[in-house]
Amino acid sequence: DQQVKQNSPSLSVQEGRISILNCDYTNSMFDYFLWYKKYPAEGPTFLISISSIKDKNEDGRFTVFLNKSAKHLSLHIVPSQPGDSAVYFCAASRLSGNTPLVFGKGTRLSVIA
Amino acid sequence: KAGVTQTPRYLIKTRGQQVTLSCSPISGHRSVSWYQQTPGQGLQFLFEYFSETQRNKGNFPGRFSGRQFSNSRSEMNVSTLELGDSALYLCASSLEGTAPDTQYFGPGTRLTVL
Numbered sequence: 001d002q003q004v005k006q007n008s009p010s011l012s013v014q015e016g017r018i019s020i021l022n023c024d025y026t027n028s029m030f031d032y033f034l035w036y037k038k039y040p041a042e043g044p045t046f047l048i049s050i051s052s053i054k055d056k057n058e059d060g061r062f063t064v065f066l067n068k069s070a071k072h073l074s075l076h077i078v079p080s081q082p083g084d085s086a087v088y089f090c091a092a093s094r095l096s097g098n099t100p101l102v103f104g105k106g107t108r109l110s111v112i113a
Numbered sequence: 114k115a116g117v118t119q120t121p122r123y124l125i126k127t128r129g130q131q132v133t134l135s136c137s138p139i140s141g142h143r144s145v146s147w148y149q150q151t152p153g154q155g156l157q158f159l160f161e162y163f164s165e166t167q168r169n170k171g172n173f174p175g176r177f178s179g180r181q182f183s184n185s186r187s188e189m190n191v192s193t194l195e196l197g198d199s200a201l202y203l204c205a206s207s208l209e210g211t212a213p214d215t216q217y218f219g220p221g222t223r224l225t226v227l
């Protein structure tokens with residue numbers, strides 16, 4: 001069973017517009033969420049995180065929104081740039097204990113100039 | 114600070130062989146986790162080591178094993194390779210291995226099983 005789901009395998013956005021990547025989770029015990037970005041031939045790099053005590057976290061062009069009641073989070077990139085073209089992974093964990101990260105399958109974002 | 118390094122970067126093996134992959138974490142990081150990435154499957158957790166002890170294990174067969182040394186370097190071993198083991202194997206290190214520690218990934222080892 002997939003505890004973290006990214007239902008869109010790919011997304012294309014024009015440069016300068018907003019990119020919205022979505023992620024759903026099923027395990028209500030998750031209270032810490034992260035986004036990673038992965039370029040080809042490189043390992044994933046950490047982008048932004050949010051804990052369940054917040055519903056929004058912003059870092060420059062990147063904002064993550066968390067809707068706990070819907071078990072849904074989204075990553076907004078504004079404005080999108082060609083260098084943002086990568087695969088984005090959503091991941092979930094728990095702040096207490098030692099819980100491994102559970103990743104979604106990823107969404108490939110293509111930003112078109 | 115040097116990042117996470119993994120060796121080798123690419124590996125080609127045949128079915129039935131075994132393979133050992135190596136991961137050197139960021140200096141000072143005591144937790145090392147291993148993941149398998151296959152097309153369309155995202156990153157699947159293999160196991161995590163902390164202070165030379167396996168602390169967590171994912172849902173993989175016993176052919177997949179690992180260990181961690183006193184300097185926090187880690188190795189993973191896959192015995193009796195199968196075609197389905199072809200994947201990108203990623204390791205990640207963090208300070209203590211507990212959220213909200215950030216996990217830093219290496220570039221991965223691309224394993225191809227023929």
